[in-house]
Amino acid sequence: MTARHGYCRAAPFLVIGDTIWDGEHGAFLYAQMDLIGFDDWNVVMLAADARTTQLCGLPAHPGSVPAHTQAMTGHVIRWKTRYEFALEEFGVTATGGQGITREQFEAQKGALRQEIIDTVASMKPRAASGS
Secondary structure (H helix, E strand, O other): OHHHHOOOOEEEEEOOOHHHHOOOOHHHHHHHOOOOOOOHHHEEEEEOOHHHHHHHOOOEOOOOOHHHHHHHHHHHHHHHHHHHHHHHHHOOEOOEOOOOOHHHHHHHHHHHHHHHHHHHHHHHHHHHHOO
16 A cells, blocks of 8 residues: 555554453463464554545544453453353363264354354454444
């Protein structure tokens, strides 16, 4: 964009923000779901300054948005709960399980991972429009 417009100062907006990745739920996203916050699935590039908004047509980066962070934290907690329930069914936890197979567990885990990516994708247009 810099080559095309002569100037462009963009900054990443993480749909699942860094406070979540760096907080108590980050390990779930990294280790159990094998996701990385700065990969394309979670990033929207937005204007870091007014000049970039004007020249490049990118919406302004909103900075920290506590209401968005709270909503995303709720999503992550629900996803993590579903993952832990699947672990229970598989029998990995101390309370045993109800006997789903490894293949069924992996299918549930894969579907949950895809749901996370799809949910974030559905939220990207709102972030890109500045709403």
